Amino acid sequence: MSSQEVPKEFVRALQELGLTNSSALQGSPLTGGVSSDIWCVETEHGFVCAKRALSKLRVAADWRAPVERNLYEARWLQVAQMAFAGCAPELLGQHEELGVLVMRYLPPVDFRLWKKELHAGHVDITTAQELGKILASIHSYAAKRPEMAKEFPTEKIFYEIRLAPYLIATAERHPHLAHALHALVAQTQDNAKTLVHGDVSPKNILLGKNGPVLLDAECATWSDPAFDLAFCLNHLLLKCLWTPPSTSDFLSSFAALAQAYLKGVNWEQSQALQTRTARLLPGLLLARVDG
Helix, strand or coil: CCCEECCHHHHHHHHHCCCCCCCCCEEEECCCCCCEEEEEEEECCEEEEEEEECCECCCCCCCECCCCHHHHHHHHHHHHHHHCCCCCCCEEEEECCCCEEEEECCCCCCCEEHHHHHHCCCCCHHHHHHHHHHHHHHHHHHHCCHHHHHHCCCHHHHHHHHHHHHHHHHHHHCHHHHHHHHHHHHHHHHCCCEEECCCCCHHHEEEECCEEEECCCCCCEEECHHHHHHHHHHHHHHHHHHCHHHHHHHHHHHHHHHHHHHHCCCCCCHHHHHHHHHHHHHHHHHHHHHC
16 A cells, blocks of 8 residues: 555544644554545554545435444444454544544454355355354344443435435335335334344455454444344345356355354344335345445
């Protein structure tokens, strides 16, 4: 990575969080993010990853989102670490005024992106099982602590950056399915049982020597755990279209992830959650294919 001067907002955040004494830092912008500025920053204590949410996403459409989601991502990282140590980057601090969070940097030499592995047709059942276990552990941990819900007053953000772009927009494109798609929105909103990540996608999952690491929890909210499960399973279905020769392996991973997750469901009836997940899947699949 080529090194350049780090933006002053990031330097100030690192200073005020006690992570550097320097007034000028070198680093490299990390590519791939459409919703945040993300930098790998070299400090006197080592490399860190600093992230600042954008008010306007880097997409063709005029898609805007509240920048305070950076705070809730930081809170999700803390909860995830308590629920399942090592399943998320270590949070080093969050500067609420500047909207910057700082995490331990995870170097590519030690962590592979799951999306790239799947695209290449490299499908590991163990990874799917581990991910299912991690998701269930986080959901279980939070569900047993309902007082945590007040720390994530993000229903509006979740609607704006998840439910509306996926299900409501698809309903507008397919008016004959509008009733069913709106019902999925209501189902998700009516089953707020635990803390959900909101974007459990292969592009947000690194694979390290100790298992999967979840990134990018900007959509974190107190909602229906079925959304996280369906969202991730949907990506495994989509990969069947992306890399057809590996379809059978993707479907095996689909089953392995679902089974591992459902074994960990202890906050509600597993069958009820499975039913909601099955209802969500076709809607999310349509949203990605023709939404």
